[in-house]
Amino acid sequence: MQQRIVICTGGRLGRWALEYINPEDVLIGADSGARFLVAHGLSPDISIGDFDSVSGGELAAIRQRSGRTIACDPVDKDYTDTEMAFRLALDMKPRELVLLGALGTRFDHTLANVHLLALADARNVNAVIVDEHNKIVLTSGEATIVQEGFPNVSLLPLTMEVSGITLTGFQYPLTDATLSIGQSLGISNVLVRSTGTIRISDGLLLIIQSRD
Structure with missing residues (x-):
């Protein structure tokens, strides 16, 4: 292993x-x-x-x-x-x-x-x-998110643009969305299930789970 x-x-x-x-x-x-x-x-x-x-x-x-x-x-x-x-x-x-x-x-x-x-x-x-206070990962394809004591989930592009963003299991879902650097659309989402899935089709996306 x-x-x-x-x-x-x-x-x-x-x-x-x-x-x-x-x-x-x-x-x-x-x-x-x-x-x-x-x-x-x-x-x-x-x-x-x-x-x-x-x-x-x-x-x-x-x-x-x-x-x-x-x-x-x-x-x-x-x-x-x-x-x-x-x-x-x-x-x-x-x-x-x-x-x-x-x-x-x-x-x-x-x-x-x-x-x-x-x-x-x-x-x-x-x-x-x-x-x-934070747990940070990056995806170029698909990521499964578990709350684990970090209730807030924010998405920020690391490339100039991230496209094809689809969220399942979140309070604010997205389907085939695009995020560009400088936008705050992806800040402070919340899981509504025990796990959530984030899929993207192009780019690099930071996934930041946080708690105060």
Whole structure:
């Protein structure tokens, strides 16, 4: 069976994140995400990054507790620590990829991390970004949505236009609809069944489940 990989990175993290980590998961810590895992008694299979957000003592602990540590120069690199971890995980061909700590106070990093979902879709890997208030996935075809404590469901195009959008199981259904960047038509829908289905015919569509 293909593995489930969980990446912890350096955005907003808390004890809520531990609920998304299973004993059999492959754990990757990106920069201070590795510090979070070690601080909570977990041993990353891989820790990766420039580690400019951790102290020397914390880095020593990360190296000691990790199965493998990949350190890079903080200046001479092309990707963020999160993207390095994400690309590494994709090369491992997981059945599912969970990204924790990808949302936070740096909106540039948050947006870049959401865009990483397109890399996973291109590799046919199921990927999700989750925190205590949001669960974000991307589809280029069909997705099944389960509420799981996130009552609001919003749809936002990641490409300039997403067409052929058909929703079933939602309070506000759509049939063969089109969404373009800049429209808010897809914001704050609600499931009326235990599950809902979202189908599109063209484009990349972000599905954001949220709670206040």
